[in-house]
Amino acid sequence: MGNPSDLVGGVFFLTSSLSEYVTGQNLLIDGGFTIGD
Numbered sequence: 039m040g041n042p043s044d045l046v047g048g049v050f051f052l053t054s055s056l057s058e059y060v061t062g063q064n065l066l067i068d069g070g071f072t073i074g075d
Contacts, residue, residue, distance in 0.1 A: 040069060 048067045051057055066072060 040067070044069065
């Protein structure tokens with residue numbers, strides 16, 4: 039189970055001007071669970 043602190047980087051990125059041109063993407067924050075897929 040993840041902690042809220044695990045989401046901070048993704049939330050910061052999506053709410054900053056760095057993600058100005060990001061559209062229609064899924065940002066998976068799963069602790070690396072999907073690396074094996």
